[in-house]
Amino acid sequence: WAYKHGYYTSAGASHEMVPALAKQYKLSCNGLGTDINKVRSALKKKHPVVALMGPGYFTLRGHFIVLYSISKDGKKVKVADCGGRARNRYWDIDTVFNESKTCNDAHCPFWAISK
Numbered sequence: 001w002a003y004k005h006g007y008y009t010s011a012g013a014s015h016e017m018v019p020a021l022a023k024q025y026k027l028s029c030n031g032l033g034t035d036i037n038k039v040r041s042a043l044k045k046k047h048p049v050v051a052l053m054g055p056g057y058f059t060l061r062g063h064f065i066v067l068y069s070i071s072k073d074g075k076k077v078k079v080a081d082c083g084g085r086a087r088n089r090y091w092d093i094d095t096v097f098n099e100s101k102t103c104n105d106a107h108c109p110f111w112a113i114s115k
Contacts, residue, residue, distance in 0.1 A: 018052075067110075
């Protein structure tokens with residue numbers, strides 16, 4: 001889908017792909033930027049959050065994962081990562097934030113998805 005609609009290049013999927021794909025499926029996409037409290041709030045409302053990750057535990061260069069649950073104390077988030085089942089577990093939210101990619105477009109690196 002991303003390639004067919006111009007959101008994929010030799011460098012990988014563009015950051016604008018996330019809001020465009022949400023729109024394709026008639027979903028709302030709210031860019032959260034780097035505001036950890038907005039991410040916590042979205043997860044508490046049971047809205048999945050797409051996260052663009054940089055080098056670290058999740059990727060060597062860049063990779064999208066989904067955060068879909070938050071612990072009661074707000075310190076851990078549950079991750080769905082199609083790149084590796086071993087990473088599909090709770091992670092410290094600080095680790096996820098520290099490894100998120102730095103970007104200045106498309107309200108990244110975190111987007112809340114809702115109906």
